[in-house]
Amino acid sequence: MAEQVDLVIFGGTGDLSTRKLLPALYQLHRHGLADDLRRIVATGRAEKDRETFLSEAHANTRRFVPTEDWDSAVWESFCQHLHYHTLDAAEAPHYQSLGELLDTAAAPLRLFYLATLPALYGDICAHLQEAGCVSPQSRVVLEKPLGHDLTSCRDIHRRVGEVFPEEATFRIDHYLGKETVQNLLAVRFGNPLLQPLWNNSFVDNVQITVAESIGVEGRGDYYAHTGALRDMVQNHLLQVLSMVAMEPPSSLDPWAIRDEKVKVLRCLQPITAATIKACSVRGRYDAGAVDGQAVRGFLEEADFEQASNTETFVALRAHIDNWRWAGVPFYLRTGKRMSRRYSEIVIEFRRPPFSLFANDPNELSNKLVIRLQPEETISLHTLNKKPGLTRKLRLQPVELHLTEDAWQRDHSYDAYERLLLDAINGDQTLFMRGDEVETAWRWVDSIIAAWEETGQPVKPYNAGTMGPSAATALVAVDGRNWYE
Numbered sequence: 171m172a173e174q175v176d177l178v179i180f181g182g183t184g185d186l187s188t189r190k191l192l193p194a195l196y197q198l199h200r201h202g203l204a205d206d207l208r209r210i211v212a213t214g215r216a217e218k219d220r221e222t223f224l225s226e227a228h229a230n231t232r233r234f235v236p237t238e239d240w241d242s243a244v245w246e247s248f249c250q251h252l253h254y255h256t257l258d259a260a261e262a263p264h265y266q267s268l269g270e271l272l273d274t275a276a277a278p279l280r281l282f283y284l285a286t287l288p289a290l291y292g293d294i295c296a297h298l299q300e301a302g303c304v305s306p307q308s309r310v311v312l313e314k315p316l317g318h319d320l321t322s323c324r325d326i327h328r329r330v331g332e333v334f335p336e337e338a339t340f341r342i343d344h345y346l347g348k349e350t351v352q353n354l355l356a357v358r359f360g361n362p363l364l365q366p367l368w369n370n371s372f373v374d375n376v377q378i379t380v381a382e383s384i385g386v387e388g389r390g391d392y393y394a395h396t397g398a399l400r401d402m403v404q405n406h407l408l409q410v411l412s413m414v415a416m417e418p419p420s421s422l423d424p425w426a427i428r429d430e431k432v433k434v435l436r437c438l439q440p441i442t443a444a445t446i447k448a449c450s451v452r453g454r455y456d457a458g459a460v461d462g463q464a465v466r467g468f469l470e471e472a473d474f475e476q477a478s479n480t481e482t483f484v485a486l487r488a489h490i491d492n493w494r495w496a497g498v499p500f501y502l503r504t505g506k507r508m509s510r511r512y513s514e515i516v517i518e519f520r521r522p523p524f525s526l527f528a529n530d531p532n533e534l535s536n537k538l539v540i541r542l543q544p545e546e547t548i549s550l551h552t553l554n555k556k557p558g559l560t561r562k563l564r565l566q567p568v569e570l571h572l573t574e575d576a577w578q579r580d581h582s583y584d585a586y587e588r589l590l591l592d593a594i595n596g597d598q599t600l601f602m603r604g605d606e607v608e609t610a611w612r613w614v615d616s617i618i619a620a621w622e623e624t625g626q627p628v629k630p631y632n633a634g635t636m637g638p639s640a641a642t643a644l645v646a647v648d649g650r651n652w653y654e
């Protein structure tokens with residue numbers, strides 16, 4: 171890190187700051203990775219003095235940092251950097267006083283982290299500029315959601331862009347901060363043996379699953395206006411898809427990588443009213459049981475009228491119209507209250523053209539399985555002989571683990587640690603560029619328009635299952651199964 175940095179967090183008292191940002195900053199400090207971070211100024215509307223904020227931050231951070239990582243001496247030195255500033259986003263004088271605070275022993279570089287309501291992003295940036303808080307070295311970090319559709323996303327981009335250029339704008343998708351997503355680049359482009367296989371001649375299908383076991387957790391009314399497609403597919407699943415499907419970039423430069431990602435998003439075949447029924451399934455959880463606990467249905471947790479047409483589960487068959495991927499289905503699915511929490515990418519290779527073995531042909535494929543959570547692992551599923559004296563030769567799957575224990579131990583950091591460090595260092599590789607986000611919205615908007623035009627219903631599923639049976643059928647009609 172070259173220059174001293176002041177970090178200002180808008181929404182510094184919110185859930186994201188409490189659970190993720192302050193614990194991540196504590197961890198960076200503990201590892202000596204944030205030595206040039208001079209001040210962290212958390213903002214919120216409540217009037218409170220620094221001592222009160224520090225005492226709350228101490229209790230919260232201690233809760234969300236693993237016990238074995240907690241060190242009171244580290245906290246004492248960390249909180250020397252921690253400040254609180256009362257700020258209502260709409261109040262211009264509050265930015266003046268923020269500017270005065272920052273001007274005292276000013277750090278050359280300012281990083282403004284917007285972890286608050288996206289509807290406030292435009293005003294916050296404009297007020298910061300009016301108050302003289304923004305210099306050419308300043309940067310802004312934007313949390314999702316970046317709008318509700320393409321129009322609202324463009325509006326945020328326009329207003330933020332009036333103050334911060336693209337090179338200074340860091341749009342977070344915390345999935346990109348996961349080590350396995352970055353390792354995907356290393357595995358794909360560091361191993362020439364995979365290169366000839368990474369295309370429609372050898373890949374049969376790709377599956378991306380982001381399954382959550384939690385429900386809407388008190389965010390029912392927000393979620394009823396959002397749904398799984400906007401909340402998860404528009405960002406996390408399409409980001410992962412673009413990392414899997416991108417062409418080799420010309421270098422590891424952030425612009426080169428993001429150029430290739432956006433090209434994939436542009437090649438997504440639009441889903442229209444004519445194809446929507448065959449290509450998508452919408453679901454909504456009813457009451458059921460997760461981890462042995464009875465749980466309520468979505469309609470009991472949110473405003474009934476709005477929620478009754480909101481999906482808490484979506485499954486899609488997507489196609490990428492380019493030479494590499496033509497004809498290869500990318501199956502995407504995500505949902506709440508599913509049987510277990512996990513996120514996974516499965517690249518299934520084509521089966522042999524003719525089988526010599528006594529197995530069910532469905533068992534005979536090689537797969538590269540990339541697990542993003544709860545654990546981060548990569549394994550290659552190969553086939554070898556089932557041991558024994560039987561006359562007929564049978565195959566059995568054998569997993570080659572491409573991640574070893576030492577690798578797992580060494581990278582056990584939270585995605586927010588990686589992303590905060592990169593934003594402080596000015597590295598945009600793992601942040602979404604504006605055109606990527608807009609292109610993703612364009613594709614998602616076409617699906618929402620097709621749902622509306624055709625009145626596609628939301629199908630119920632029991633909490634604690636993997637979604638409606640129609641999602642199984644979406645893949646089964648192609649002669650395939652979801653990899654579970």
Ligand SMILES: NC(=O)c1ccc[n+]([C@@H]2O[C@H](COP(=O)([O-])OP(=O)(O)OC[C@H]3O[C@@H](n4cnc5c(N)ncnc54)[C@H](OP(=O)(O)O)[C@@H]3O)[C@@H](O)[C@H]2O)c1
Pocket residue numbers: 180181182183184185186187213214215216257258259260284285286287288290313314315
């Ligand atoms: N929570 C997560 O896990 C998560 C994950 C990904 C993205 N996000 C995104 O991150 C952002 C924050 O989420 P959150 O869950 O932390 O929300 P939250 O718990 O509701 O916190 C909102 C924060 O914004 C502040 N705030 C609200 N209105 C304000 C105003 N008019 N002026 C100044 N500050 C204001 C609140 O401060 P006071 O109430 O103290 O004024 C609070 O610090 C949202 O965009 C969310 O979608 C959250």
